[in-house]
Amino acid sequence: MRTSFYTFIVILVCEICYSSDRVAYFVITEDKRLSAIAQESEYFVKKYIEKRLYVPAEVSNRELAVFEDEMYRQNQEAASSLIEGKKLYEEFKIDQCFFVFQKIINNLEKGSAAFEKSKDYQHALMYLGNIYHLKGEITSAKETFIKLLMYSSKYVPDASYFPPDIIETFEQAKAEIKNLRRGTLQIIPKPEDAQVFLDGSFLGAGVFKVEDVFVGEHIVGIKKRGYLPYVRKVVVQPSLVEIVSPELVDFKEISERYEEISKIREADISGELLPVLKKYRKDTNSAIVVVVFVSGKVENFSLTGYTYYNDKLVAYGDTSVTISKDDSRKKILKAKVEELCNKILHENIKAQKPIDKISHKKFYTSWWFLGIVGATLVGATTLGYILLNGGEEKEDKSGALIISF
Numbered sequence: 001m002r003t004s005f006y007t008f009i010v011i012l013v014c015e016i017c018y019s020s021d022r023v024a025y026f027v028i029t030e031d032k033r034l035s036a037i038a039q040e041s042e043y044f045v046k047k048y049i050e051k052r053l054y055v056p057a058e059v060s061n062r063e064l065a066v067f068e069d070e071m072y073r074q075n076q077e078a079a080s081s082l083i084e085g086k087k088l089y090e091e092f093k094i095d096q097c098f099f100v101f102q103k104i105i106n107n108l109e110k111g112s113a114a115f116e117k118s119k120d121y122q123h124a125l126m127y128l129g130n131i132y133h134l135k136g137e138i139t140s141a142k143e144t145f146i147k148l149l150m151y152s153s154k155y156v157p158d159a160s161y162f163p164p165d166i167i168e169t170f171e172q173a174k175a176e177i178k179n180l181r182r183g184t185l186q187i188i189p190k191p192e193d194a195q196v197f198l199d200g201s202f203l204g205a206g207v208f209k210v211e212d213v214f215v216g217e218h219i220v221g222i223k224k225r226g227y228l229p230y231v232r233k234v235v236v237q238p239s240l241v242e243i244v245s246p247e248l249v250d251f252k253e254i255s256e257r258y259e260e261i262s263k264i265r266e267a268d269i270s271g272e273l274l275p276v277l278k279k280y281r282k283d284t285n286s287a288i289v290v291v292v293f294v295s296g297k298v299e300n301f302s303l304t305g306y307t308y309y310n311d312k313l314v315a316y317g318d319t320s321v322t323i324s325k326d327d328s329r330k331k332i333l334k335a336k337v338e339e340l341c342n343k344i345l346h347e348n349i350k351a352q353k354p355i356d357k358i359s360h361k362k363f364y365t366s367w368w369f370l371g372i373v374g375a376t377l378v379g380a381t382t383l384g385y386i387l388l389n390g391g392e393e394k395e396d397k398s399g400a401l402i403i404s405f
Helices: 002-018 032-052 061-065 067-090 094-108 119-134 138-151 164-177 251-266 275-283 329-344 367-389
Strands: 023-029 182-187 195-198 201-205 208-214 216-223 230-236 241-244 288-296 300-309 312-322 393-395 401-403
Touching: 023 032, 023 275, 032 288, 032 300, 032 329, 067 094, 067 119, 094 119, 119 138, 119 164, 138 164, 138 216, 182 195, 182 216, 182 230, 201 208, 230 241, 251 275, 275 288, 300 329, 312 329
Parallel strands: 023 288, 182 241
Antiparallel strands: 182 208, 195 201, 195 216, 216 230, 288 300, 300 312, 393 401
């Protein structure tokens, strides 16, 4: 009861602060040699947005291009995090290992666990249930074990590793799951020949009506070559039909849109959001838009960021990045992206007042500055010539007076 109350308070606070606003984000490079850096920066921007603002980040084109790589990265992170979590568990650092396993579960549910039977996901759930048990929260432990068994009914815990009372609770969950009420899940993908996955199991391609699904939370994954993969957690209710009918987004459509957006690197994007970004913001229902420019050289470059709320510029900032051969680029880049985001993504963006017109271009590249410099040089040259020649009067052989300047 107490846990539910705290959960409600957290959700309420998040709702008050940001409602259901989404965030669209773009990292645009001014040089193709910086493409890899821009791609990694965009990944860290997304992670910061979802961690700091508690809102979903609208997927961008670069992440579409590296979706499989992203799943591989999540699997690698999960594998290393499991080792860390297991070590903390054996050192009886319960609170620390709880957050490690919870993070593994959350990350894998966004992709990998939806499209394949993830062993790391199953192990993380087993450890999480174990931790609940150690904390005396037997009901939560049993619910976690039931979630694990709904994902993989054949999972068998290591009885030589986990304490007997944990195994006993697991067996109780296994007995209870047989008595759970059932519901129906209907999945209607668009296009209809997309591949459908339920809790990591491949159902096939097309429309599916799955009956006798255990009530509770399940993971639906849908993908088709050339489209953005779709992942959603659904809750099946007893004796009811839960309908999932997503329309997959075409890669080509987003690629063309992103290519159009990338052209704004030559435009002045300060003050008011440009029309192309306004359209994207409305299409994705993203009240907040973050645009970051990457410029310079591979070893020494700058990140310049802008944040808009409802088409108005509300924050602006920049930071410089220097990376040597001996440095970990990802580690430094992550720190610098977080530094930039701290400047441009305040805790309550809605309360920020619009900023007056600011140009993202350096003043010394502006036409007015170059004009002043040019006029100054011409004036200085003319004055120097006059001073050197002294304005002397000269007379030629014909007697005509010549005044030189």
